Amino acid sequence: MIKVKREKIKIVLPGEVVKVGDIKTTTEVIKLDDKLVSTLIGIPKMKRRRGERVLSVLPLKTPYIPKEGDIVIGKIVDIGVTNWLVDINSPWKAILPISEVLSKPVNVSKIELKDYLNIGDLIVARVIAFDLTRDPLLTIKESRLGKATRGLFLELSSWDWLLLKSKEKTLLRGVKKKANCNIVLGANYRVLMIGKGLEEELKALEIVRETLGRRST
Amino acid sequence: MSRIEHVIPLIKQKTIRALLEKGERLDGRKPMDFRDVEINVGVIDSAEGSAIVNLGNTMVIAGVKLGMASPFPDSPNSGALIVNAELIPLASPLFEYGPPKEEDIEISRVVDRGIRSSKLIDLEKLVIVTGRKVWFVYVDLYALNHDGNLLDACMLAAVSALLTARKPKTRIEGDHIEILDEKEPIPIGNTAISITFAKIGEYVVVDPTYEEELAMDARLTICYDKEGRIVAIQKGGSGYFTSEEVIDLGKKGLEISRKLISKLPTPLSE
CATH class of the missing domain: 2.40.50.100 (RNA polymerase II/Efflux pump adaptor protein, barrel-sandwich hybrid domain)
Known part of the structure; x- marks a missing residue:
């Protein structure tokens, strides 16, 4: 040892x-x-x-293993007939069905899925089902979840992320106070900083870098 | 189990472009700043020449091996240079095992072209017996970590390894060629350096990182030699460069290449 x-x-x-x-x-x-x-x-x-x-x-270093109830930051990588495929920084690709995006029933033949979420879009979602044998299922039908229209996106190593997570409360407060930004720590080692403009987000990034203690991002 | 896709979040693309508008980049560099280069030579004992190059987080290892073989029929009094680049899964989850793909082949071709047309190695001095036996120089490049601009890193590694490579001396006795233990530097005539530019929207940056490579529309690689002559040029991506841009980048690249050349190891033959 x-x-x-x-x-x-x-x-x-x-x-x-x-x-x-x-x-x-x-x-x-x-x-x-x-x-x-x-x-x-x-x-x-x-x-x-x-x-x-x-x-x-x-x-010391690991991909994200989905867990039911986790808030994750996903990236749309493919569009299916009735669902989206989402990369969640994990060995599994997550599935986001239409029913977990839209509240009303729709006719799949009449709508274009890419009008709602397109390839490359980022979403903040919750894992609602996962059992290691089948792909994880996501939802964005909750408050504070949904498509991210702006923000600064970071992908961290699992270790750096755990460091941030352990200081989550001070970090959230610091970012809110000094940079006037919201920060989302996705359980899949991704971070999203959302502010009014790029200036604020860069300030938030500076605070995150300070918290990590080195230039790793 | 899934494969990681070449998709950059649209938000990230927006950030990169918004920053470039202000003349900044995500990692704090200015558009025409090259990342820090660190070159270590002689890292592989069993190779005739070797180098590890760190370009920011991008890491490439190069090894030079020499082999005796019959020359190609159309060039009986010249040795040969064979460059091979491999992007292995160790470098990035995007790369997979198997036969070389387009990216691997492009890198080895551009590096080969830069070395060949700058006449970095004097191939004619690699002849042992004219028309019968010559030295073949094999340059093998492996990506160890991928954070963008593998092409320039590979070029730096290949050139550094070649500049410090040694070949065994030979003695000819009648029909027999004896390889001696004594070694001498391989004949070096020039230096080659490549500078890669990426065009993102209407802005041009040098030495793109992985994220910038995903966001870019087009890429332009210009190879220079010791005297600052352009020896090779390669364009990639689906976008375009205007002729004014190409001429402008040719001049900007020259300045950057002068700085980079000073970081290369001094050739053993000098």
Whole structure:
């Protein structure tokens, strides 16, 4: 195990034994006899799930794995007959059906889907269904969800995003106060800053960069 | 499981264009600023010459290998240069394994053309026995990280690797050619450098990042040699450049190329 001295963080490598014993694990840790072996580079962590101790490894870099209820920032990449295909920075492509966009029933043969959402449009959406075997289902039929008509868009690494998320409250307040901007932290490691104009958004970007502590964006 | 698409969010495109209107770019550069270049040579022990080039976050590795072979029938007293570029999935999720695609081939062709027409290597000095045995110079380029402008990064890597490459000395005894352990620099006659411009809307920027490449309409690559002569030119994308723009960019590129040439390693043969 590599030990980062100052921070006292343990980092495990793929194939490394994290722990020995009979403990429940998440999918990134596999059991070989009584050894618990990590399958990725990350930080081992004990969690509590339904009262039980569960061993997991927090990956240093990961794509987004959808979870029901998450707010994500998606990018329309394809238009189907009755749905849109949305890239959500994940191994799965999300599906956004018409029924989750429009409130009234429509005749698909009479409308053009691209009049509502076109390829390249960004949406703030919520994952309403996902079970690892089928593509995640999105909705934008809620308040604060929908198409983003303007804003500054950032894609972060999972680690940078977690850093932002841990300081979410101060960040939101700071951006609102200093830059007069709203900031959306999509669970899929994407960030959208929406202000009145580009000036405000660039100011918000500066605050995000300060929070991250380096020029990584 | 899905493939990542070449789609840039429309909002991002708007941001890039709005910034360019003010003469700025997303990463804080001015339109005619080249990113920081970092060149490390001699990174592969088993290659005759090698280099890693960092151009911002773009990273390319180049290796030079030499092989003895019969010359091509139409040029019996000249060696040969073979450039091969590969964009591997390590560099970006957009690239896939398999036979080279259009992008890979374009890069290797443009790099090859720049090196060849600037006469960077004196191919005629690579002859061992006229008409029978010559040296073939293989330049292999691999993208390690893709953040735009792979073409200029590949050019810098290929040239840096060639400038510091060594070839083994040979001794001829009758019909037999013996390769000696002793090495000498390969004959270098010039330098080549390429500068890529991207046209986004009505604005032109140099050294586009990945996002700017997605937002651009057209791309123009100009290769210069040591004396500032234009040795090759390549245009890509579906947009257009006006003739005034091309002439103007030719001059602007020359200034940038002079700065870049000073960053190249000094040739071993000098």
